[in-house]
Amino acid sequence: MMKKRCMALTLAAVMAFSVTAFGASNPAQNGKWESAYGNGTVSAEKEMYATTVRSMLSGNVTFTLPQEAQGKKLYLALVDTEDWLSGGEEAFYYGFLEEWKNGDMKMIYMKGEGNVFTVPLTEDTMELKVVYDDERKAGRSISLVALGGSQYADNLFAEYEDQLLVQDLISLYYRPDYKNEIEMVPCTIDVTIGADIMQVDGKSYPLDVPAYINDAGYTMLPMRALVENLPEEVQKKVIWDGQQRTALLLCGMTTYRLTDGQKEAEKDGQLWMLKSPLEIKEGRVFLPLREIVTFWDQSNIQWENETKTVHISADMVHFLE
Incomplete structure (x- = not known):
């Protein structure tokens, strides 16, 4: 599965407040987003890691979802930030998502075909821990994207292109062992x-x-x-x-x-x-x-x-x- 080029969302004419688009030059981290099924917010706790090759890296993302979004699905993927912003093609990375509720882990979402994660939307707030478990690239970072398109069943962003959701969620660095x-x-x-x-x-x-x-x-x-x-x-x-x-x-x-x-x-x-x-x-x-x-x-x-x-x-x- 290869990513598509980013395109900023078009704001609905009926919006009474400004919305931060998902576009590559203006990611929606800690901001507002819109979809055909209502408007919501996304916030991210970003971390910078010095790591050994054997460790797994993670970042936390919180979604506030409109009632209209319930019953829809998010299709998420992990990408190399630099490759994404430069417009180059890049395969999605390995990893998994953990959904948390009130301090307890509720669900683990494993990668599907093409390393795409399918997340059903059932509540008005969702907390995800995004875990990266792929090749370490010193000095590079991993971003979270939301996949658009009607080829995904009940996709929240069916009417949009793939969008940068959180930029630089996880930054990758090596810490030497010796x-x-x-x-x-x-x-x-x-x-x-x-x-x-x-x-x-x-x-x-x-x-x-x-x-x-x-x-x-x-x-x-x-x-x-x-x-x-x-x-x-x-x-x-x-x-x-x-x-x-x-x-x-x-x-x-x-x-x-x-x-x-x-x-x-x-x-x-x-x-x-x-x-x-x-x-x-x-x-x-x-x-x-x-x-x-x-x-x-x-x-x-x-x-x-x-x-x-x-x-x-x-x-x-x-x-x-």
């Missing part, structure tokens, strides 16, 4: 307060919003620009959930979850207290310098007061394949 599977990569970073460029290992990268010093006196650095411009060998990724105002980060072997305005964060799933929370300035996420350098086991900071420049040197993890 120390000899990694090496340390030295890196230098130079960021000047107010400058429109930063340097990583002597190479310049543009900043549309410069670093600054906040009211509490903390040096604030642009999170995405700093992480994504690290050396190519370094395992890294940033996912921003605008609905939850939460950043998910991977640096080396460590994953982080940080939320706007909150000092309580997570580091590899454990509580991690920040001296100062992340801040959003002109649409960009900034983190305090003192928190950013904890992303690496070995790092050193130097401050050049005359030029107001931060010099960071650090050893970063490179996974040996």
Whole structure:
């Protein structure tokens, strides 16, 4: 079974409020959707994983369904996010779905023909744990799609094309089992307060919003620009959930979850207290310098007061394949 190209839904003329379409450029995660059988919502708790080859990965999705949808079915599949968004063809991945109710597992849905999951809609709220059990691809992510078309019996989205339902529900990374599977990569970073460029290992990268010093006196650095411009060998990724105002980060072997305005964060799933929370300035996420350098086991900071420049040197993890 191969996926079809995404097409955004057409809003019904009678809608009195805006609806987030399922289209690839605007997925409906944590938003509203419509179908010929009424309107509902979908929300997703996305996670970033550092994993061994033998582990199984999962993400949680909650549907709020209109009464008209009951008796219909959802046809769901797992896809590689990058392949889907680029419009390439990709076979659906292996896995299974667990339906939960009030903290208890109600049903397990196994893959059908072509790795498609058929989920009957019987209630107004449905909680699914989506479990991925297929090939691990370092640095890639898995998205959940809803299949359209009348070839599926009682399909909730019979009148629509295949749609991206939750983007980047599960992100895939390797965590090595032994120390000899990694090496340390030295890196230098130079960021000047107010400058429109930063340097990583002597190479310049543009900043549309410069670093600054906040009211509490903390040096604030642009999170995405700093992480994504690290050396190519370094395992890294940033996912921003605008609905939850939460950043998910991977640096080396460590994953982080940080939320706007909150000092309580997570580091590899454990509580991690920040001296100062992340801040959003002109649409960009900034983190305090003192928190950013904890992303690496070995790092050193130097401050050049005359030029107001931060010099960071650090050893970063490179996974040996």
